Amino acid sequence: MTTSLIVVDDFFGHAEELRQAGLRLTYPDQQGAFPGRNSQERIELDGLDQHVSSIVGERVKTISPLGSHAKFRITQASDEGRGKVHVDPGYWSGVLYLSRPEDCRGGTEFFRHRRTQTDRRPMNDQELAKLGYASIDEAHQDIIERDGMDDSCWEPTMTVPMRFNRLVLLRPWLWHTAGPGFGDRPENARFVYLMFFAAG
Numbered sequence: 001m002t003t004s005l006i007v008v009d010d011f012f013g014h015a016e017e018l019r020q021a022g023l024r025l026t027y028p029d030q031q032g033a034f035p036g037r038n039s040q041e042r043i044e045l046d047g048l049d050q051h052v053s054s055i056v057g058e059r060v061k062t063i064s065p066l067g068s069h070a071k072f073r074i075t076q077a078s079d080e081g082r083g084k085v086h087v088d089p090g091y092w093s094g095v096l097y098l099s100r101p102e103d104c105r106g107g108t109e110f111f112r113h114r115r116t117q118t119d120r121r122p123m124n125d126q127e128l129a130k131l132g133y134a135s136i137d138e139a140h141q142d143i144i145e146r147d148g149m150d151d152s153c154w155e156p157t158m159t160v161p162m163r164f165n166r167l168v169l170l171r172p173w174l175w176h177t178a179g180p181g182f183g184d185r186p187e188n189a190r191f192v193y194l195m196f197f198a199a200g
Contacts, residue, residue: 004171005110006055007160011096011167018043019098022072022193023186033083035181036075036190043193044070052197056092056169059200063090068194072098075181075190085111085148087121087140088172094195095168095178103188104162106179111154113143113175119157120173143175162190172196 012018025039032038053059063069067089095108112119122128122139133139147153159179160168170176183189 002171003056004174005160006169008055008167008169009163010165012045012165015096015098015165018045018193019191022098022191025072027074027186033081033086034178035079035081036073036178037079038068038194039072042066042070043072048195049197049200052092052094052169052195053200060092060197061200063196063198067196069196071194073190073192073194074186075178076184076186077180077182077189078184079181083144083148084151085154085175085177086144087175088196090172090196091199092195092197093170093172094197095170096193096195097162097164097166097168098191098193099162099164099183100188101164103183104164105182106159106190107162108160108168108170109156109177109179110158110160111175111177112157113147114153114155115147116143118143119175120171121175123173 021043022039025041027037028040030037049061097104116131122131122133122136128135128139131139181190
């Protein structure tokens with residue numbers, strides 16, 4: 001039995017303070033794959049690994065290298081990117097919604113790839129062979145790099161709606177996307193705190 005998705009409301013006891021601290025960070029222009037900008041700095045939350053481990057029911061640890069872990073992300077309506085549907089590195093991913101309640105819209109979106117009829121990347125040699133791929137890289141190139149931006153290739157399966165201080169913990173191998181950006185300035189934009197974990 002594998003748990004793939006967990007939603008925790010009212011996750012952080014000082015969410016408004018975390019939001020304000022995040023808004024004070026530096027957000028340099030980025031030419032990344034996805035719309036929006038990550039904070040240059042990180043804010044580490046004490047005991048986060050242990051707390052998330054207790055939620056998911058297994059030991060996790062902060063991913064290494066850190067990548068975007070413990071960074072904030074701002075995505076405004078005008079932001080554009082080269083990518084959409086994707087997978088993340090690691091064992092669990094976490095997205096803590098920090099947009100104001102009156103601004104919240106959309107959420108985290110999940111998909112089924114129409115051509116392969118999969119809702120996640122292949123996990124082992126048997127699954128790769130069943131789909132006709134020789135490697136994870138080949139599957140990634142054929143599914144994500146080829147079809148990731150083409151909406152017609154994907155069937156939406158679920159959206160976890162955005163709500164202030166809601167944490168979405170998901171298996172990073174699920175086909176997913178952040179959903180649309182919104183707002184015209186950091187204060188009313190899509191604003192999240194990112195977490196990435198490896199198996200502990």
